[in-house]
Amino acid sequence: MTPLAREIQRTLLAALPDPEAAPRPELAAYARLLRDYPERGGKMLRGRLVVLTARAYGDDTAALGVAAALELFQNWVLIHDDIEDDSDERRGRPALHRLVPMPLALNAGDALHATMWRLLAEAGARRKVLLEFAELVETTASGQHLDLSWTLEDRFDLTPDDYLEMVRRKAAYYT
Structure with missing residues (x-):
């Protein structure tokens, strides 16, 4: 993973709940579900393009947050797509709905969707x-x-x- 991809991933993960700070075991499990696909990595190609394009135009103030939001979009869409297509794997590991019951995976995708919009708002998009x-x-x-x-x-x-x-x-x- 490139340094810029790691920076985008850090920004994305910082927007998600920390399992260690969860007040209940169920909410720690929830936080781990939200982090599952984003922690699996990926190239972060789309997010990197956002930041690099913003830098080329000389204004990257909101770019990192927008890039992280775009990567969250990718992750929640993949969770939903894996459910809809009944996929077995994602990024070399079992698809989320294969690790936990489908309603929990679907809920995690929905939460990432909401977090995407929050990241955009916080970035001042x-x-x-x-x-x-x-x-x-x-x-x-x-x-x-x-x-x-x-x-x-x-x-x-x-x-x-x-x-x-x-x-x-x-x-x-x-x-």
């Missing part, structure tokens, strides 16, 4: 950035809907253009 994040969530959800509905309907008549539309609304869009 401008209205335009907040609206871009809203569009990011909405567009990704529409791409995921295409993916899920085609899978649930056992669609095999899809064209390469259909597939490209779906991926353009998902990872390709938020990258």
Whole structure:
């Protein structure tokens, strides 16, 4: 992991509850669930691009918080996607819903989603950035809907253009 990726990860993890400070064992377990995917690492490519682009334009005051929020977006979407796709693994380990009951994994994803918005607010993200994040969530959800509905309907008549539309609304869009 690059030094910048580690800095983004530290910012992201600092926004999450500390299991050691939890007042009850159940809340310590909750804090560990929220930290599970973010602690697994990843390249933090999208977050690094945010910071590097902000630095190139000479104003990176909010960039680290926005980058951490974008990485939180990636993590909560992956938790939900793993549940929806019934995935077994994520980043070389069992998917979160394979480690704990699905409702707990889903709740962890929801909490990361809320923390994403808090990080953006704390970073002082401008209205335009907040609206871009809203569009990011909405567009990704529409791409995921295409993916899920085609899978649930056992669609095999899809064209390469259909597939490209779906991926353009998902990872390709938020990258």
